[in-house]
Amino acid sequence: MGWMHTARFLTTAAQLHHLPDITVPEIAFVGRSNAGKSTCINTLTQQKQLAFASKKPGRTQHINLFALGKQGVTDAVLADLPGYGYAAVSRSDKQRWQQVMVNYLRSRQGLTAIVLLCDPRLGLTELDEALLEAVRPRVEAGLKFLVLLTKADKLTRAEQAKVLSITRLQAGGGEVKMFSALKKQGVDEVAQLLWQWSHPVEGSTAAAAAGDATQGGDTEADAEADDADRDAPSSSN
Numbered sequence: 543m544g545w546m547h548t549a550r551f552l553t554t555a556a557q558l559h560h561l562p563d564i565t566v567p568e569i570a571f572v573g574r575s576n577a578g579k580s581t582c583i584n585t586l587t588q589q590k591q592l593a594f595a596s597k598k599p600g601r602t603q604h605i606n607l608f609a610l611g612k613q614g615v616t617d618a619v620l621a622d623l624p625g626y627g628y629a630a631v632s633r634s635d636k637q638r639w640q641q642v643m644v645n646y647l648r649s650r651q652g653l654t655a656i657v658l659l660c661d662p663r664l665g666l667t668e669l670d671e672a673l674l675e676a677v678r679p680r681v682e683a684g685l686k687f688l689v690l691l692t693k694a695d696k697l698t699r700a701e702q703a704k705v706l707s708i709t710r711l712q713a714g715g716g717e718v719k720m721f722s723a724l725k726k727q728g729v730d731e732v733a734q735l736l737w738q739w740s741h742p743v744e745g746s747t748a749a750a751a752a753g754d755a756t757q758g759g760d761t762e763a764d765a766e767a768d769d770a771d772r773d774a775p776s777s778s779n
């Protein structure tokens with residue numbers, strides 16, 4: 543998926559009002575600390591260090607934006623939000639950060655999609671559920687939502703199928719997919735979905751070409767969709 547490989551650092555901000563106004567679709571990546579978010583972003587963008595920049599001292603509590611699209615023609619932005627739930631963070635810092643995140647998710651103009659990263663061995667935790675609840679009104683109003691179950695390589699096929707169906711129930715109609723950075727599982731499929739979400743007109747053609755493989759299905763169907771995605775029209779740029 544050449545489009546995602548164009549990602550480059552745009553800016554970083556500790557507070558919402560310091561974020562630039564963006565006129566292109568913005569896709570937010572959120573999740574508990576250690577869920578695999580940085581690894582996922584680095585795998586999708588095929589850049590080893592991109593999201594790890596967000597873990598540098600001084601940036602861990604920042605929203606980091608990455609531009610997508612050919613140089614000079616940014617057509618979407620990835621927003622990497624700090625991981626939450628990290629035990630070593632003080633209670634007041636946690637609360638402050640959760641408030642910034644909720645405000646961001648509720649009010650950020652141009653926010654088109656949210657990708658919630660989740661370690662399937664933990665499942666959706668209380669904090670993830672609180673986040674889902676906070677964005678529900680926007681999801682009902684059309685905001686796209688994907689729960690990405692990471693580190694799929696640590697689960698058997700049967701375990702993957704089970705956690706997929708449980709999480710689909712919990713996600714209340716949002717997309718849920720398995721992902722493994724290690725095995726490159728779900729990489730093309732997620733890239734394809736994010737392309738479709740941020741390019742709705744062209745995306746609808748691509749969805750038809752892929753046989754709408756991004757909807758529902760079990761892990762086997764997902765794996766097949768991965769293969770289909772490799773040949774889909776929007777996967778090269």
Ligand code: GDP
Nearest residue numbers: 574575576577578579580581625693722723724
């Ligand atoms: P973050 O805190 O959400 O950004 O999580 P990281 O990307 O730093 O990943 C947390 C840990 O999970 C690291 O030790 C990663 O190597 C590991 N990890 C991330 N993705 C995968 C994966 O697909 N498979 C496996 N086996 N481990 C992973």
